[in-house]
Amino acid sequence: MWSLRTLNNTAGPTLRAFYASISDHPDMLTRTATLQPAFDFLAYLNKYTDTDLFTVPLKCVKSAIKVAMFNELTIFWRNCSECSCLHAIYDDWQPRKLASNIFSRVTTSCYHDFACGHSKLRARHHIFGIAKSPLCRHGCNAAETTEHVLLHCPFFNKERLLISTKCLSLSLDISVRTFLTNNQIHTVVERLLSLFLQHHKTHQSVFLPLFGLYTPNLLGYYISTPVQGDMKEKKKIIIIFNSIMRMEREKI
Numbered sequence: 288m289w290s291l292r293t294l295n296n297t298a299g300p301t302l303r304a305f306y307a308s309i310s311d312h313p314d315m316l317t318r319t320a321t322l323q324p325a326f327d328f329l330a331y332l333n334k335y336t337d338t339d340l341f342t343v344p345l346k347c348v349k350s351a352i353k354v355a356m357f358n359e360l361t362i363f364w365r366n367c368s369e370c371s372c373l374h375a376i377y378d379d380w381q382p383r384k385l386a387s388n389i390f391s392r393v394t395t396s397c398y399h400d401f402a403c404g405h406s407k408l409r410a411r412h413h414i415f416g417i418a419k420s421p422l423c424r425h426g427c428n429a430a431e432t433t434e435h436v437l438l439h440c441p442f443f444n445k446e447r448l449l450i451s452t453k454c455l456s457l458s459l460d461i462s463v464r465t466f467l468t469n470n471q472i473h474t475v476v477e478r479l480l481s482l483f484l485q486h487h488k489t490h491q492s493v494f495l496p497l498f499g500l501y502t503p504n505l506l507g508y509y510i511s512t513p514v515q516g517d518m519k520e521k522k523k524i525i526i527i528f529n530s531i532m533r534m535e536r537e538k539i
């Protein structure tokens with residue numbers, strides 16, 4: 288903002304005098320920590336927006352810079368082969384407006400995990416050797432994927448009917464993308480995910496993944512347990528922690 292103020296002649300007297308003293312000396316401008324880097328940054332971002340960031344009114348410049356930065360991210364993201372899960376859900380990389388009503392914090396987290404491809408689904412966990420089988424835990428003989436849980440698994444029929452009814456009333460498509468992006472049906476989708484989480488069992492092989500997943504929780508619980516609290520609880524945690532460490536050593 289200071290840099291733009293100097294260009295627009297709205298900076299304070301000291302900054303104005305400073306800029307006037309070096310504005311005709313490119314070598315000195317280049318050495319400044321704020322002015323020239325800021326000009327270069329705006330010149331670079333101008334490629335990603337229709338708004339000229341050098342002439343936009345100062346009160347609008349922050350949001351204009353934000354738009355340009357997200358446009359730059361979107362171009363990179365669209366060409367990134369590692370984001371295939373998200374490509375199926377979103378068209379662009381933009382700030383997301385969170386739903387005002389949520390079912391619970393855990394289910395909201397699960398909702399965004401599903402959208403980002405970081406869910407606790409067996410098909411995904413199987414790839415990492417965490418789950419024994421990629422198939423649906425409800426005996427469907429189909430891979431437990433986002434699409435299967437949200438659209439096809441009969442175990443969630445009751446919850447899915449609520450979502451479908453709401454989609455029809457709002458003239459929305461029945462699709463994974465709609466389920467994971469539309470804030471008007473956010474709560475009922477979370478309701479389905481709540482049931483999914485109730486029946487979630489990790490089925491991990493008790494080695495590195497388990498170690499990685501559980502030790503921070505155990506340590507966190509250990510630390511948060513009051514010193515004057517139940518020492519039996521702390522001893523139990525130490526025993527579990529040690530047993531995980533022992534399994535790790537045996538594996539190595």
Ligand SMILES: [Zn+2]
Nearest residue numbers: 423425427440
């Ligand atoms: Zn199923």
